[in-house]
Amino acid sequence: MPFVVLHLRHKIIKYKGLIFRVCYYKITTCKDFMNTILIPGDLIETDVARNRNYYFTDGNNSYCTSMCILNNGRLVPLEGLWYPNEGETVVGVVKEVKNSIVEVDLSHFLRAIIIKSPRDRIAFRIGDIIEASVKQVEDKKTIILIFPRLLKSGQLLQVKAVKVPRIIGKNNTMVGQISSFTKSNIIIGYNGLIYIKGGDMALAVSAILKVAAEAHKPGLTESVKKFLERELEVTEK
C-alpha cells in the first residue's frame, strides 16, 4: 500500500549579507514504506530511525552503507558485520591460554581476550566453549570480555550476526518459543555463535536456521510456532 512521507528539509539562503535558514517539507510517496530494501549508497529519508553502524553522512544527507530494510520507519540491516557494544553476551571458543590473558575466538575480525585475575576459579583449556559479556572495545582492535562461564557438552551453531536480534525476538519471544518447544537450553551470542544443549537439539537448530533465513519477513514468530508444532507432531507419530 503506498504511503505519503513528509521529509523535513532545510536550506541556507544568503540575502543582502544576511544568512537565512529556511525549513520546508518535501512530500514523497513510497510504494511500500514497510519493506523497502536499501542498498549501499541509497539515500535514507530524514524521518527514519537509524542504526549508527549502517549509514554515513555526506553534507546534509545520510546514505546507507549495507543492505538494509526499512521496517516501520526503522533501518534494519539485512547484511553486515557485528559491531560489539558494552554488555552484550557473546559465545566463543578458547583459542590460546597465556599467563595473564585468555584469547577467545568469536568468529570475528576483532581479537577478543579475557584478562585473568587471581580470583578466577575457571581453568581454561584450548577448545573450551565459553559465554561472556563485552566489557569494552579498545581502539576498534581488541574486545575485552568479562564474566566468563564455561559451557559443556552442547552444540555450537553459527549464523550471521545481523540475524541475531531476530532470533532473540522482542522480549526474548522467539528464543523463548524455540526453547519451550524443544526443551533445549539456548544461549545466543551477539557475535552470531549460538550454543544449544539438551532437548531436541536438531529441531532447535532447524528452527534457528529458519529464523535466520527468513529474518526479513513479517509474522515470523507465528510461522516458526507452526513449524515447531508440525515438526513435533511428525516426531510423536
Place this chain on the structure above:
Amino acid sequence: MANMLNKPELLRDDGKRLDGRDLDELRPLSIKANVLKNAAGSAYTEWGNNKVLAAVYGPKEVVPRHFLDPERAVIKCRYAMAPFSSLSDHGRSGPNRRAIEISKVTKEVFDNVVMLEEFPETAIEISIEILQSDGGTRAAGITTAAVALANAGIPMKDLVYSVSAGKIKDKIILDLDMLEDNYSDADMPVAVSPRTGNILLLQMDGELTRQELNLGLDTILEAGKQISKIQRQALIDVYE
C-alpha cells in the same frame, strides 16, 4: 596483439555492430548474488559471453603481517582468468602481468568506496574468477565484485559499476566485445560511483579526442543507470 593489417570490418552497412547491437547498446547482462555458500559474499555475472564469479572474504587477519595497516583495512584483490576461459593461453600457474595489473586497478577502485577505516589491522579479500572471457572482463569483474561486497555486508559508500567505451571509425561505441576490443581504434574501461558520479577507474588504449572522450563518458554514465538497476535487483532477489 591483434594484427591491424588484417583488421576486420566492425560495423555493418546498416550502422549496427557485428552482433546486431546499436552503438550505445549493452550486451545482455544478468547478475546473481549469493551463489557461494562458504564465502561471506558472492556474485555471478553473465555479460554477453563473459562469465564471471566473484567472492568476498573478511574482514580477516592480514597475512603476511607486513601488509598490515594500523589505521585501516587493506583490500587484497585477485583477478584470475581460468585456463579454459579464452582461446589464448591462460593455463600457467600464478597470475601473469595482465592479471597483476587488473588486480591492482580493481583494488584501487574499491579502496575509494569501502569504509576501510572501520576495520583497522584487517584484510578484505576479493577474488574474481573469469570463467569465460569475451572482452571487457575487468569491467565485468568490478561490477560483479561490487555486488559480492554488498552481499557480504562490507560497509560501502556506493555500489560501483564499470563498463567500457571505445571508438570505431570516429563513432563511439559502448561495451566492447573481444573482436571490437582487439581491432577498435580506442578502448576505454571506466568505473563509476553512481551516487557522486566520481570516476574511480579510467584506462585507455588507443586515441580519443577531448570531445570523443566526453561523449564516451556520457554514454557510459547513461548506460550505468541500467547496470546499477540490474545490480540492485540482483541484491534484492536474494530476499525474495
